[in-house]
Amino acid sequence: MWLVRLPNWLGDAVMATPVLAALGQEGPVWLVGRSFLRPLFEAFPGVAGFEELREGRGGLLRTARTLRGRGFTRGLLLPNSFSAALLFFLAGVPERIGYAADGRRFLLTRAVPRPRQKLHQRDYYLGLLSALGRPVAEKELWVQVPEEARRRAEGLLSGVSGPLAVLAPGAAYGPAKRWPLERFGQLAAELLRRGFSVVFVGGEGERAPVQGLLSEIPGARNLCGLTDLATVAAVLQRAAVFVSNDSGLMHLAAALRRPQVALFGSTDPEATGPLNPRARVIFRGLSCSPCLARTCPEGHYRCLGEISVAEVLEATLEIAEVGE
Structure with a gap:
């Protein structure tokens, strides 16, 4: 099962929805992100669950403990931050994929080189899928509003x-x-x-x-x-x-x-x-x-x-x- 670390901000998370849609077609996806994103993103098709990031001192370790042992085999890191990669490392996710940024290469099992050309943020996120050899058929942003x-x-x-x-x-x-x-x-x-x-x-x-x-x-x-x-x-x-x-x-x-x-x-x-x-x-x-x-x-x-x-x-x- 894919574990996906969402971007921290609403706009970035919405621009990442084509990535979520593509992964959701392969099977269930579990998201981890800031709590305010939950009401919208837990309703996204293919999402099996949403784990909120713990805030404050020790929050990273508490979140990692919660994620451990849930059978996540692959993790995709959408933010470029060191802390995002450290979270998946501490959670014991076997495959950890993200861009080589913020000095975190040693925490990743697949460090994708950052694109040199100027890209829209949506295409920047989709570049991670392209690097994995996954074709991207649909690039439209998409959200589902619960009834x-x-x-x-x-x-x-x-x-x-x-x-x-x-x-x-x-x-x-x-x-x-x-x-x-x-x-x-x-x-x-x-x-x-x-x-x-x-x-x-x-x-x-x-x-x-x-x-x-x-x-x-x-x-x-x-x-x-x-x-x-x-x-x-x-x-x-x-x-x-x-x-x-x-x-x-x-x-x-x-x-x-x-x-x-x-x-x-x-x-x-x-x-x-x-x-x-x-x-x-x-x-x-x-x-x-x-x-x-x-x-x-x-x-x-x-x-x-x-x-x-x-x-x-x-x-x-x-x-x-x-x-x-």
């Missing part, structure tokens, strides 16, 4: 009428990936004026800032911090259009094939852009970007500041599913 999550989403969206615009103003990496929050507010007001229902989604960290914003935008709803990943995926399924920064939720919307507008600042859409034919990417491509920094090294954030509300609104209205 229970759909019911929870229906409750949260009770009373919503008209086309639903879902806005996600967060991005975990840092402010160089975040379009100004007040502009999301201005966009929400414009969409409400045009007959859309508007909801904001995100983590607990976005809840208070968005709530302050919505005090001046009657009619919009704040779902930040109120959903797990499976439930927010069900909310996104209802979206006529989704607007976000380069974030994990952006990739989740891409996997669900929702019409979306993705705003890029410090990061590179060629490497982490939404793999969705229904996506519209707005990226200035300034001489200083993509810098891949958490905060603007030059202090001006022009890569995001030059993206206007009018431009985003125009793109949003062009791709929104209105009347469906």
